[in-house]
Amino acid sequence: MTKARLLITRFAPHAVRLSNLLNAQGTAAFAQPLLEVKQTADFNDIRVLFADRYDYIIAVSPNAVDYTKLALGDNPWPDASYFAVGKGTQARLTSATGKSVSIPDKRYDSEGLLALPYLSNIQGKRILILRGLGGRELLSETLTARGAVVEYYQPYQRVAIELSGPLLTEKWQQLNINGVIISSVELLERLLVVVPEVEHKWLKSLTIYAPSKRITAHAVSLGWSAAEVLPGISDQKIVDYFK
Template sequence: MDKPRLLVTRFAEDAQRLANVLNSNGIFSIAQPLLAVRKSIEFNNVGFMFTNSYDYIIAISVNAVNYTEQALSGSEWPASRYFAVGQTTQAALIKATGQAVTIPETRFSSEGLLDLSCMETLTGKKILILRGVGGRELLAQKLTERGAKVEYYQPYQRFALNLNGELLVQQWQHQCINGAIISSGELLQRLLTLVPENKIDWLKTLTIYVPSTRLAEKARCCGLNNVQVFPGVQDDQVLNYFK
């Protein structure tokens, strides 16, 4: 079996950090951000976090925490019970709020949050979800079904970087890339859009590494049949998978 030579398709800082971790452990990787983030039109609406009282506030990503912190501009975060999807987001939220932050026990995902015992019965609970514009709806749908009133604060949005797909694929082929780490449906779709039609067959030869069966199914539906699911998107989880 060929040793992995990986394309890491996260946001710039995250992609470079993970690539550095992998390279320092002998796993060839190159960081290739496909999307970036910027403030959304909702950014300045942060005041409603104080005019409304929430039982739970859930952060979906580090970007959600960081952009909310920017919007608060030195104001203290409201009193609430805080949750995060994963460990990195948890650390950012603890630093920002100075409060305890609960995360899933095993699966660091929306599904993992929904498995928490405190999320089973939510009648009368008011919940605020911090996320980017256009995020996945599953969490809000399930929380609503369990009796909660759910609102969003979406202080940032993703946008596609202007990249030359033909040139990039040539570079990836020259570097003998044989796998790609893809952590979201948006990144998957961006990669498929970026790769020229005459290079799609090459893309299909790569092993696509994803953190969930849901994303694996989506990749297969797009014609990428060589898909493997790894335990999670934290740097140490990815490293341990490939070591």
């Protein structure tokens, strides 16, 4: 079995941290973030939004928690029932709020969250979703269809990092990269933009490793033949997967 040689495309500093852990346990890994995170114009709207009372507050990413915490400053988090999409976001939200945070039982995505009994009978409930600018609308649309009043607070956005695609592609080929860790559909599509089209055949010969079937299915639809679902997105789960 060919030993994995991995490209890590996550945000900095997460990509560097994960690559260091993988290298330390004997798996070759190389960090190259493709997107960076920046504040949006909505960042300063936090006091206006939190002046309203919400029944439920849902965080979809650790960045959503971090930027909301930064915007709140010394102001307290609202008294509400808190939810997070995954364990990493749950840990960050619990630390920031000091409150109990509910997460899906197994599937750590919008579908998993929507399966929670707490979010089934929500007629008339006011819900605030903390997330980055853009992204999937499934969560908001489904909660609205169930009778909730849903609003967003979007304090950050993902921005493409300017990179030299031809030079990077040549470097990755010289490093004999044979797999890529992708944590979102957006990152997968950004990878296709960074790598020159003449090298897409090589790119799609690599194995895509992602934390959800939705991402791997999207990779297959774009022409990848090898795509594997990771057991989670946490550093430890990824490191253990490649032992």
